[in-house]
Amino acid sequence: MDRVHLMTISDDEQKKFLQDLQTGDPVAFRRLIEQYQRPIYRLCLRLMGSEAEAEDMAQETFIRASQAISGFRGDASLSTWLFRIATNLCKNRQAYLKRRKQQSHDHLPVLEAKKGDIWQDQIHNAVSHDQPEATIESKEAETMIIRALNQLPEKQKTALTLRDIQGLSYAEIVEITGASLGTVKSRIHQGRLLLVKTYQALLNGEKEGQ
């Protein structure tokens, strides 16, 4: 499984790092981004389903973190705290996009195209780069998984992403989402079942289309 590997530093170093961040030290801010950009970007990409949106949300996560770092008491780890900010930002952004989509049905195709759907991007890359068939097939399989993941209800998708893609513990997911342990486990389990069902439906639809 693709687990999150975060830099492990001593408590003293962590304290100093936090102090530097709290005083607005640009070097510390840069270090924070460099250290956590990979897991945060990956989380945003899986939750938003679009590279442009993911980059936007990742940037916003670090900016919000730098603004709110003075209020960080260290109850949770810095990574959990950042994941919580990113998850909330993505949730709000998705709600905003959903509202906008509902308000302007006429403009839906344009908005969808602008979003740079990762599925379309990947299909385009797979075809345009003249890669071997096996690579294209694995890319198509991956694309299908992402499509299935994107069709899950938001809460199940978040829990499943944090657990099975980010590799976080149940306790960390509880901390990030604010849901109870039982709810988190249930969302993950139901999400897994729905993912397989959706994946198989997409696969069957693809076969029928051919």
Add this chain to the structure above:
Amino acid sequence: MSEQKQVLNEAEIIALLERVETTARQEIDHEESDSQALLADLDPALQEEINQALQAQRLLAQLKDVQPPQDLPINTARRARRRRRLQESQNSKSWLDLSLSLAVLVLIVVLLSIVGQQVQDNQRKQQIEKIDPVK
């Protein structure tokens, strides 16, 4: 055992799934195959559910790692600076607005008091004229 397991609730299914996951990890280390034995006594529907959950994990494990754009740190720092400048200009603008509002308020008060004084002077003059019309 199989009779009881047929009525597992969701929490029990999740607990069992975790056991299967742990056993599956151990299988990789010890080259044993016990995970299926854990499911053997279960109702086929439950076995199917657990197999689907495991399949979902395998599917998600296939997703490749993604690299963030190389310019993410630079763009973030740039965006943060832009945000700070905007905030500062908004703050200074709000100070300017406040100062202007105060100045206008003071001006209005001064004007009102001048007008009030003029009115009083006029009234006083009119009273004097009434008392002493010859003058």
